[in-house]
Amino acid sequence: MAPGAPHLVVRQVSKRFGAAHVLDRVDLTIARGELVTLLGPSGCGKTTLLRLIAGLESPDAGSVELAGRDITRVPPHRRNVGVVFQSYALFPHLTVYGNVAFGLKSRGRSRGEIDAAVGRALSLVHLEHLGARRIAALSGGQQQRVALARAIAVEPDVLLFDEALSALDRKLREEMQVELRRLLREVGATAIFVTHDQDEALTMSDRVAVMFAGRIEQVDEPRIVYARPATLFTLGFVGLSTRVSGIVAGSNNGRVEVDTAVGRLSAIGNFLIGSPVVVAVRPEHVRAAPETAGNCVAGRVRSIVFHGSNSLVEVDAGAATTLLAQIPNDVSAPPRVGDEIRLCWPVAETFAFPMPEAGA
Amino acid sequence: MTHAAAQAPAGKIVDRDRSAALAFLAPSLLFLLVAFVTPLILLLGVSLAGPSGLSLDAYGKLLGTGYYLTVIWNSLRLALLTTIFALAIAYPAAFALARARGMVRTALLTCLFLPLAASVIVKAFAWTILLRSDGIVNRILVGLGLIEAPIRMIFTETALIVGSVNIFLPFMILPIYAVVTQLDRRLSEAAATLGAPPIAAFLKVTLPLTLPGIIAGVALVFSLSVSAYVVPTLLIGERYPTLASTIAKAYLLARDPQFGAAAGVALLVIALIVVTLSARLAGRENSR
Amino acid sequence: MSARIAITLAWLCAIGAVVFLLSPLLVIAAASFSPTPVFDLPVGGASLRWYARIGALDGFWPALSLSLQLALLSTALSLVLGTLAAIALARGKLPGAQAIATALVSPLMMPGLVLGIALLQYFRAIGFNATWSALLVAHVVVTLPYVARTMIAGMVRFDFTLMEAARTLGCTYAQAIRRVMIPALAPSFLIAGLFSFLASFDNYPVSIFLTDVRTKTLPIKMLQYIDEAPDPTLAALSTLILIATIVLLLASDRLVGLHRMAGTGD
Numbered sequence: 001m002a003p004g005a006p007h008l009v010v011r012q013v014s015k016r017f018g019a020a021h022v023l024d025r026v027d028l029t030i031a032r033g034e035l036v037t038l039l040g041p042s043g044c045g046k047t048t049l050l051r052l053i054a055g056l057e058s059p060d061a062g063s064v065e066l067a068g069r070d071i072t073r074v075p076p077h078r079r080n081v082g083v084v085f086q087s088y089a090l091f092p093h094l095t096v097y098g099n100v101a102f103g104l105k106s107r108g109r110s111r112g113e114i115d116a117a118v119g120r121a122l123s124l125v126h127l128e129h130l131g132a133r134r135i136a137a138l139s140g141g142q143q144q145r146v147a148l149a150r151a152i153a154v155e156p157d158v159l160l161f162d163e164a165l166s167a168l169d170r171k172l173r174e175e176m177q178v179e180l181r182r183l184l185r186e187v188g189a190t191a192i193f194v195t196h197d198q199d200e201a202l203t204m205s206d207r208v209a210v211m212f213a214g215r216i217e218q219v220d221e222p223r224i225v226y227a228r229p230a231t232l233f234t235l236g237f238v239g240l241s242t243r244v245s246g247i248v249a250g251s252n253n254g255r256v257e258v259d260t261a262v263g264r265l266s267a268i269g270n271f272l273i274g275s276p277v278v279v280a281v282r283p284e285h286v287r288a289a290p291e292t293a294g295n296c297v298a299g300r301v302r303s304i305v306f307h308g309s310n311s312l313v314e315v316d317a318g319a320a321t322t323l324l325a326q327i328p329n330d331v332s333a334p335p336r337v338g339d340e341i342r343l344c345w346p347v348a349e350t351f352a353f354p355m356p357e358a359g360a
Numbered sequence: 361m362t363h364a365a366a367q368a369p370a371g372k373i374v375d376r377d378r379s380a381a382l383a384f385l386a387p388s389l390l391f392l393l394v395a396f397v398t399p400l401i402l403l404l405g406v407s408l409a410g411p412s413g414l415s416l417d418a419y420g421k422l423l424g425t426g427y428y429l430t431v432i433w434n435s436l437r438l439a440l441l442t443t444i445f446a447l448a449i450a451y452p453a454a455f456a457l458a459r460a461r462g463m464v465r466t467a468l469l470t471c472l473f474l475p476l477a478a479s480v481i482v483k484a485f486a487w488t489i490l491l492r493s494d495g496i497v498n499r500i501l502v503g504l505g506l507i508e509a510p511i512r513m514i515f516t517e518t519a520l521i522v523g524s525v526n527i528f529l530p531f532m533i534l535p536i537y538a539v540v541t542q543l544d545r546r547l548s549e550a551a552a553t554l555g556a557p558p559i560a561a562f563l564k565v566t567l568p569l570t571l572p573g574i575i576a577g578v579a580l581v582f583s584l585s586v587s588a589y590v591v592p593t594l595l596i597g598e599r600y601p602t603l604a605s606t607i608a609k610a611y612l613l614a615r616d617p618q619f620g621a622a623a624g625v626a627l628l629v630i631a632l633i634v635v636t637l638s639a640r641l642a643g644r645e646n647s648r
Numbered sequence: 649m650s651a652r653i654a655i656t657l658a659w660l661c662a663i664g665a666v667v668f669l670l671s672p673l674l675v676i677a678a679a680s681f682s683p684t685p686v687f688d689l690p691v692g693g694a695s696l697r698w699y700a701r702i703g704a705l706d707g708f709w710p711a712l713s714l715s716l717q718l719a720l721l722s723t724a725l726s727l728v729l730g731t732l733a734a735i736a737l738a739r740g741k742l743p744g745a746q747a748i749a750t751a752l753v754s755p756l757m758m759p760g761l762v763l764g765i766a767l768l769q770y771f772r773a774i775g776f777n778a779t780w781s782a783l784l785v786a787h788v789v790v791t792l793p794y795v796a797r798t799m800i801a802g803m804v805r806f807d808f809t810l811m812e813a814a815r816t817l818g819c820t821y822a823q824a825i826r827r828v829m830i831p832a833l834a835p836s837f838l839i840a841g842l843f844s845f846l847a848s849f850d851n852y853p854v855s856i857f858l859t860d861v862r863t864k865t866l867p868i869k870m871l872q873y874i875d876e877a878p879d880p881t882l883a884a885l886s887t888l889i890l891i892a893t894i895v896l897l898l899a900s901d902r903l904v905g906l907h908r909m910a911g912t913g914d
Contacts (some may be wrong), residue, residue, distance in 0.1 A: 056812050074817040077823075089813035093831040104825075106818030154817065381740025388733040388752060388792065394784050396755055396763075399770035403762070406769050449665050456662035459655070470897075471666040477893045478673060479850045481870050482886040486672030489679055489883070494686070496675060526668060533665065558654070579884075587759030589853050594874065604761050604853075611765055611857060616908075621769065624762040635757050 001344045006065075007032040007190050008053065008158055008335060012140045013062030015048055024214040025062070030158075030192070030207075033185060036219075037193045037201040040211035041237070046194045049211070050160050053192065055079045067157045077106070082151030086163040088143050096122070096129035096146050103154040109285045121153035124183060141172050148180070159184070159191040165200060177203050198238050202226065232278055232349040232353040240312075241280045242324045245355060248275045256352050257306065263320035265295045269352035278356035283312060286325035288341050296344040301335050315341055400628075407621035418622035427449035428606070432626065435603040439586035442524040443532075447574065447579050449525070454573070457533070458540040473559055476530040484594040487523040520596040528585050532577040539573030572642055579599075579638030583631045603627045673890060680883035698884040707869055714780075715866035719848040722787035723795075726844050729838065730795030731803075738803035749800050756793040759854030762850075763789065768857040779863040781854060786854050791844040798843065802836025836898055846893070 008030040015023040023045045023129055030036050038046035051057040053064060055076030063072045073080050082103075090099050098119050104114045122128045125145035130138070138146065144164065151159055165180075167172045181204050182193050195201055201208045202222040209219040210233070218230035229235035236243075246260030248271045256269050258279050267279045281295075299317035306329075313335060315323040325343050327335065422428045457468050475483065490497050491513040498510035513519050543566070560601050585591075589604040603623050610620030681694040702708060733752055737745045755763065764786070771782050810832060814824035830837070852867040859868055874884050 054812075054816050075820070076812075077818045079816075083813065083814055083816045085809050085813060087807065087809055089807065089809040091810060091813075091828055091832065093828075094832065102814070103817035106823070106827075150817070166886070259904050376790075378740060378742065381736040381742055384732040384736035384740070385742075385748065388729045388796070389748070391729060391788065392752070392755070392792070395767070395789050399763075399766035402770050402773060403766040434877075449661055449668075452658040452661035453665045456658040459658075460662075468662065468666065470901075471670055473897060474894065475669040475673060477846055477897055478890055479867065479870075479886070481850075481852060481867050481874075482676060482889060483672045485870075485874055485886060486676045486880060488878070490672065490675050526672060529665060529669060562654075583757060583759070587761055587853075588762055590871070593871075604759070607761050607765060608856070611768065616770065617765075620765055624759075624765050627759050628762050631757060631759055631762075 005031060007067060008192075009063075009065040010049070010053070011063045011065070013049070013052060013059045013064065015045075015052065015057065015059050021214050023052070023059070026214070026216055026327065028216060028219065029210060030190060032190055034207065035181065035186050035189075035191045035193070035205045037195060037199040037205040037208045038211055039195060039198060039208050039237070041196060044211040045214040046196075046211045047162055050083075050162055050192060050194045053158065054081050054083050054160055054214070080154070080157045081160060082154055082156035082158070083160045083162065084144075084147045084151050084164040086166060088147040088167075089354075090146055090150070091142055092135050094135070095131065096127065096133045096135070097333070098139070099135065099146055100131075100149045100153050102150065117155075118149075121149040124152065125149045129248050132256065140168060141176070144168060144176065148183075152189070157190065159189050161191065161193040161195075163194055163196070166195070166197070173200075181203065182285070202238070210237060212237070227256075227282075229351070232356060234278070235280055235351065240283050240324055242283065242286070243278050243280045244321055245276065245278050248273050248352075249279055255347070257348070258352060260321075262297045262299075262317045263323050265297075266347040267350040267352035268348065271352060271354070275354045278355055280351050280353065281345050281349055282328040283324040285345045286323065286343050287345065288313075288325060288327055288335060288343055294344050294346045295350055296342060296343045298340065299323060301337050301339045301341055304335065304337060313341075315343060364404065382436050403624055405622050406617055407625050409618060415618075418618045421619060422622050422626060429433055431601045431603060431606050434600055435586050435627070436630070438520065438524060438588065438592065438602060439582045440598075441521050442585040443582045445521065445525045446529050446532040446576060450529060450536055450577060451570075451574070454533050454536040454540050457537050458543070465495055472533060475526075480527055480590050481594075483491045483527055484523055484591050487519065487526065488594055491519050491522070515596050516597065517596065517600065520592060520600060523595045524585050524591050526589060527588075527591060528581045531584060535576035536570060536573035539570050541570055575638050575641050579634050583634045586630055586634075587627050602628075652902055654872045676883050676886045676890065678890070679880055680887040682880045685879050698880040699888070701881045702885045702888070705869075705873060705885070707864065708885075710862075711864050711866045711869040714783075714863060716867065718783055719845045722791045723841050723844040724847045725784075725788050725790040726795040727799075727841060730792055730799045730840065731837075733796060733798035734803040737800055738806070739808060749796070752796040752800075753793045755789055756797070760790070760851065764854040764857035767854070771858070774784050779858065779860045779874055780837045782858045783855060783863070783865070787851065790851055790854055794843040794847055795840040798836055798840035799833075801842075802833050806833060810821055835903070838903055842896065842900055845896075 006029050008028075010026060010028040013023055013340070014021075015024045026045070026049060028036075028049075038049060040046045048057060051067075052059055055071070055074060059072065059145060063070055065071065066079065066081070073105065083283060094102065096117055100118045102264045104117055109117070118131070119128065122131060125148055127142065127145050127149065130142065135143065135146070144167075147164070154171065165176055177200055179271050193204060202225075205222060207219055208222050208225045210217045210226035210231075212226060212231075212233045218225060218234050220228075220230075225234060226239055229238065232243075235241050244260045244262060244265065244290060246258040246265065248256050248257045251271055251273055254268060254270055256267055256271050256277070258265050258277055265279050267277075269277070271277055295313075297317050299315040301313055302316045302322070305312040305314075308329070310326050310328050311334065313327050315325060315327045317323050323343055364576060407418055408414055408416070422432075457465070457472075460468055489495055492498070493510040493512055493514075495513075497513065498507075500505045502510060587604050588602075589608060592600055592605060594603050603626060607620050607623045607627065610616045614620075680698055681696070682698070683695045728750075728776055734746075736742065742748070767782070767786050767789070771777065776782060806829070809830050811821075811824045814828045815821065819827060850864070850867060852871065855865045856868055859865065864872075870882065870885070
C-alpha cells in the first residue's frame with residue numbers, strides 16, 4: 001500500500017448509551033504511518049471512538065475499515081489492533097515477559113518467534129533486562145513501557161492509546177511524549193492517541209482531531225488547528241484567546257466589520273450584515289505598539305503573569321471586556337499594573353465565528 | 361432518524377447488560393430459592409401443622425413446659441458463657457497478635473487457623489480424652505498437688521464450656537484482630553499526650569474503635585454456640601439437654617416432626633435476633 | 649507503667665490462647681501413638697498399630713469416599729455458581745446488588761441443624777429420596793455462602809480492563825476468562841475452595857438428617873465410633889485428617905499467604 005493511502009477509515013459512525021448521543025455520524029480517515037490525536041474534554045466521545053476501533057464497543061450505525069478490511073462486526077480478538085490502556089491493564093499474575101508474550105501466544109506463534117519478538121519489543125522500550133520481573137515490582141513509568149511493548153509486540157495494524165500517559169507525573173510524561181513519538185516513527189506505526197491534554201496532542205501527533213459533544217470539530221495538523229481554528233470550540237479548547245461578541249456591520253470579500261462593545265473591529269470571515277458573531281484573537285498577535293493598521297483597543301492593565309521570555313498581560317478594556325496580550329520581556333519599558341495601554345493586532349489574525357446559540 | 365427509532369437500540373444495550381447479569385445470578389438465586397428458602401417456609405408450616413389442621417400445640421409445649429424452658433435456657437446459657445469467656449481471652453490476645461511482626465505473627469496466625477480448619481468432632485473428642493478421670497488434666501493437677509485425687513470433669517458443665525470456648529474462640533479473635541490491625545496506634549498515643557490517663561484513653565478511644573470487631577465476634581460466637589450440637593453431645597450428653605439436642609431427638613428418635621420443627625423455628629428466631637441486633641448495633645457504630 | 653502491664657497481659661492471653669487452642673490437637677496426635685488401648689501418652693514407647701487399624705474400622709472406606717465426593721463436588725458446584733453470581737454483582741450494575749449479596753451469604757447465619765431438618769422435611773414432602781443427591785444439594789447450600797462471600801470480595805477488586813486487554817491481544821471472551829480472570833483471581837478461588845471443602849468435609853449437623861443406613865459421611869461415622877468403642881484408632885484417624893489439613897493449609901499459605909486469609913473476614 002502506498003504511503004498516504006487510507007489505512008483506517010471511520011465512516012458515519014454513531015453510538016448512543018441510553019439517551020446520550022456519544023458519537024454522532026463521525027468520519028475520520030487516517031493514512032498508514034500517521035500519528036493522530038483525538039483531543040477533547042471528558043465526555044466528548046473520544047474514548048468511545050477509540051473503543052469502537054478496538055472492537056470493545058460496536059457502533060449503532062456506520063462502518064470501520066482497517067487495512068482494507070471492513071472490521072465493523074469483527075470481534076476484538078480477530079482485529080489486529082494494539083491497545084495501551086490508561087490503567088495499563090497489565091496482567092498481575094504474569095511476569096514482564098509473560099505480558100509481552102501474551103498476544104503472540106494467542107496468535108499461536110512458535111516459541112522461538114515469541115522469544116525474538118518479545119526481545120525486540122522490550123529492547124525498544126529499554127526494558128530488556130527486566131523480563132523476569134513481576135508487574136507489582138515495577139515503577140509507573142516501567143509499567144507504561146511494558147504496556148507499550150505488549151501492544152507493539154504483535155505488530156498491530158494500528159496502535160491505540162487511551163489517555164496512556166495521564167497516570168505519569170509531569171516530567172516523566174513530557175519525556176515519554178518525545179520518546180514515544182521517536183519510537184513510533186522508528187517502527188513506522190500507525191497510532192491514535194486519546195487525550196484531553198492539548199500540549200500532548202500538539203507535541204505528539206501529525207494531525208489532531210478536536211472532538212466535542214460526539215462530533216469531530218476539526219482534523220488538521222497541530223499548527224493549523226492552533227493558528228486557524230475551524231470553530232469557536234477549537235479556538236477555546238486549544239490555546240488562549242481573547243473573544244469579543246458583536247454584530248456584523250459590513251461584509252466584503254471574506255472580511256467583516258463588526259460592531260462590539262469596545263468599538264468596531266475587522267475580522268476574517270463571511271457573514272451577512274446583522275449576524276451576531278464572536279471575534280477572536282490569539283494573545284501572541286496582540287502588540288502594545290502605536291500601529292495604524294489593524295484593530296486597536298485601549299484599556300488599563302489589570303494583571304501581568306511572568307512567563308520567562310514574555311509576559312501575559314490582562315487588559316481591562318471596559319464594557320466587561322478583557323483582552324489578553326503576550327508581550328515580549330525584551331522591550332525597554334514593560335507595562336505595569338494600572339498603566340493605560342493601547343493594544344493593536346493585524347486583521348489577518350482576527351477570526352469571526354458565528355455566535356453559539358444560547359445553551360450550546 | 362426519528363426519536364423513537366434512535367432510542368430503541370440504546371435501550372437494548374442496557375437490557376443486554378442487565379439480562380446477562382441476571383443470567384449469571386439466576387442459577388445461584390434459583391438454587392437458594394428451591395433448596396433453602398422453600399425448605400425453611402415448609403419447616404414453619406410443619407411446626408404449625410397438627411394432626412387436625414393448624415395448631416400451636418408444638419409451640420405451647422415448647423414454651424409452656426418447665427422442662428423445655430430449661431432446655432431453651434440451657435442453650436442460651438451455653439452461648440452466653442461461651443461468648444463471655446471467649447471475649448475475655450480474645451480481646452487482649454487480638455491486641456498482642458496485631459503487635460506481632462514477621463515470623464511471630466505468621467506462627468500465631470498459623471496456630472489460629474490450624475484449629476479452625478480441624479474437625480469439630482476431632483477437637484471435641486480430644487477434650488473427652490483430656491478431661492477423663494485418668495486424663496491428662498487430672499494427672500497434671502494431681503502431680504502439682506492441687507488436688508488429692510482425680511476429679512470428675514467430663515460430663516460436667518465446666519467440660520462443656522471449656523470445649524465450647526476452645527472450638528469457637530478463633531471466631532472471636534479473627535474479627536477483633538481485623539479491626540485492631542486497622543486501628544491507628546497513634547490515636548491512643550494522641551489521647552495520652554492530651555493528658556488522658558491510659559485507662560481513660562482506652563475507654564474513650566480504643567474501646568469504641570474496636571467495638572465493631574467485638575460486635576461481629578460476639579454475634580458469630582453466640583449464634584454458633586447457641587446451636588452447637590456435637591460439643592454438648594460429646595462433652596456433657598443427656599444431662600444437659602439443649603434446643604439442638606431436642607431437635608435431633610424429635611427427628612431421629614421420637615419421630616415428632618411438628619415439635620422438632622417448632623424447636624428448629626425457635627433456634628432460628630434466636631439466631632435471627634442475634635444477627636439483626638448485631639447488624640443494627642454495627643450500623644449505629646458506623647453512622648456515628 | 650500500666651501500659652506495660654496491659655501489653656504483658658495481652659501477650660499472656662495470646663500465648664494462653666495458643667496453648668489452649670493447640671492442646672486438643674496435640675493430645676489427639678500423642679494419643680494416637682498410645683501403646684495401650686486406653687488413651688495414654690506414648691511415654692513407654694510409641695506404637696503405630698492404631699494407624700494400621702483405621703482401614704479395618706467398620707464402614708470406614710465408604711464413609712471417607714462419600715465425604716470426599718461430597719466435599720469435592722459441592723465445592724466445584726459452589727465455585728461455578730458463586731463465581732457467576734459474583735461477576736453479575738460486580739459488573740451488572742443491578743439495583744439492590746448489596747441486598748442480593750447479603751441473601752447469597754445468609755445461609756451462613758443459619759443453624760446447621762435447622763437447615764438439616766428443613767431439608768429433611770422438604771425432600772420427604774416432594775418425594776425426593778435419593779440419599780446421595782440429597783446430601784449433595786444440602787452440601788451446596790452449606791458451601792455456597794463461603795464461596796459467594798470470598799468471590800464477591802475478590803471480583804469487586806478485579807480490574808475488568810484486564811479482560812479487554814486480553815481480547816485486544818487475541819483472546820475470545822472464554823479464552824480471556826481462562827488465561828486472565830481465573831489465574832488473576834487464583835488466590836480468591838483457592839481461599840473460597842479451601843473454606844468450602846473444609847465446611848463440607850467436616851459437616852455433621854446437616855448431614856445427620858439426610859443419611860441412611862448405608863450412606864453415611866465420615867463425621868457421622870466418627871461420632872458413631874466414638875459412641876460405640878472409643879480407642880486410639882480414632883485418634884490415629886483424627887491425626888491423619890489433621891495432617892492432611894495442615895498440608896492443605898501449608899500449600900495454600902505458599903500460594904496465597906495466611907495474613908491475607910485472616911483478612912477475609914472482610
